[in-house]
Amino acid sequence: MPTAATTATLAIDGGQPVSPTMVPFMKPQLHQQDIDAAHAVLESGMLRAATRCAELEERFATISDARHSLTCSNGTAALQLAYAALFSPGDEILVPAWTFIATATMIVAAGCTPVFVDCLEDTFQMDPEDAAKKITPKTRGIAATHLYGCPVDINAFQALATKHDLKVVYDAAQAHLARYDGKGLGAFGDVVTYSFYATKNLGTGEGGLVTTNDDAIARDIALLRSHGETEKYLHERIGFNYRMNDITGAIGCSRLDRLPQETAARQAAAKRFDAILAEIEGLDAPTITATAEPAWHLYTVKFDPTQFTCTRDRFIDTLKAEGVPTAVHYPRATSDQPALAQWNKNDTPVSSGLTSRVFSLPMHHALTDEHFDTIAKAMSKVAGAYRG
Numbered sequence: 001m002p003t004a005a006t007t008a009t010l011a012i013d014g015g016q017p018v019s020p021t022m023v024p025f026m027k028p029q030l031h032q033q034d035i036d037a038a039h040a041v042l043e044s045g046m047l048r049a050a051t052r053c054a055e056l057e058e059r060f061a062t063i064s065d066a067r068h069s070l071t072c073s074n075g076t077a078a079l080q081l082a083y084a085a086l087f088s089p090g091d092e093i094l095v096p097a098w099t100f101i102a103t104a105t106m107i108v109a110a111g112c113t114p115v116f117v118d119c120l121e122d123t124f125q126m127d128p129e130d131a132a133k134k135i136t137p138k139t140r141g142i143a144a145t146h147l148y149g150c151p152v153d154i155n156a157f158q159a160l161a162t163k164h165d166l167k168v169v170y171d172a173a174q175a176h177l178a179r180y181d182g183k184g185l186g187a188f189g190d191v192v193t194y195s196f197y198a199t200k201n202l203g204t205g206e207g208g209l210v211t212t213n214d215d216a217i218a219r220d221i222a223l224l225r226s227h228g229e230t231e232k233y234l235h236e237r238i239g240f241n242y243r244m245n246d247i248t249g250a251i252g253c254s255r256l257d258r259l260p261q262e263t264a265a266r267q268a269a270a271k272r273f274d275a276i277l278a279e280i281e282g283l284d285a286p287t288i289t290a291t292a293e294p295a296w297h298l299y300t301v302k303f304d305p306t307q308f309t310c311t312r313d314r315f316i317d318t319l320k321a322e323g324v325p326t327a328v329h330y331p332r333a334t335s336d337q338p339a340l341a342q343w344n345k346n347d348t349p350v351s352s353g354l355t356s357r358v359f360s361l362p363m364h365h366a367l368t369d370e371h372f373d374t375i376a377k378a379m380s381k382v383a384g385a386y387r388g
């Protein structure tokens, strides 16, 4: 058991660390059942999208309260399919300045204009009031991310969409099984997109999925996903090849068996982190959007530089030396990325300012009591040492 929490000297300065071994930051490993499922597909020889992708689609639709669900090659492709189905070149689409880059870049890929909306300081989620201010006669849509696995203020965005006749895409790449107002995320908006990248709550290596409740949108996305083909070698519209394959589908189905229980473990971990942070002034737990039940892809803490004598970077380097790795999501606001400079109006100051103030704690279903103990002791030791 770690015993060094009371040792005054920080490990970064040569003292004894709280834990000699690192708390694992994530736990993406496969179980034997996942490997067996993939093997069975390999042995069948049916490598393309077939029964296992269809099963994943059906089960994912049910579990997220959506009518239609379509697998695809990754979460970026899912966004591109959604935007291509809903928007036309030249449309302005409101998008968070604080999200993963693909939410915004795929708007550009669809020939549309991303209009950056700031995030809220407490939830880190897209700010509906700032979004309302940025609506122009060219605005056709909202692309809102359920960032870190925590749903955005869906009611506010749906009200805005109704008022201005906008389509809404929710990027739920980080939010499998999150809920809002007691319903799965598939119940809201025009299209919801997911990623099954290796480190996601449901990771298949690469992979993605879109859900919708609209029959015509589902048909369009199915066409766009596979060369716009309506029957063998008849192509009704320009499309892509963004199909999944059955090896990925099988891994997805197998991991989906465990997802509810792994999500519950993440939710329990978040409660333990809330309790740890409640004791430490200057480190704020994430605030949850009203009526949201997060899936906790990431648990991201806000560092108040006025409360400490060190920077956020020094704080997290010091935590790492004590045995607690962290990561920064994100080191740069999406609006401040060089690739998106031409659309950056420098009017999203909260997002730009968060880059030097946030860090994410280890978050996964396999955290143990010992890990929580290490994290609590390390956070309190480091915060105590740098108390301003």
Ligand SMILES: Cc1ncc(COP(=O)(O)O)c(C=O)c1O
Residues within 6 Å of the ligand: 074, 075, 076, 077, 099, 100, 102, 103, 145, 171, 173, 174, 194, 195, 196, 197, 206, 207, 208
């Ligand atoms: C919010 C968000 N959107 C989109 C993506 C893109 O997903 P993928 O990596 O599967 O293309 C990610 C992946 O990191 C993400 O976190």
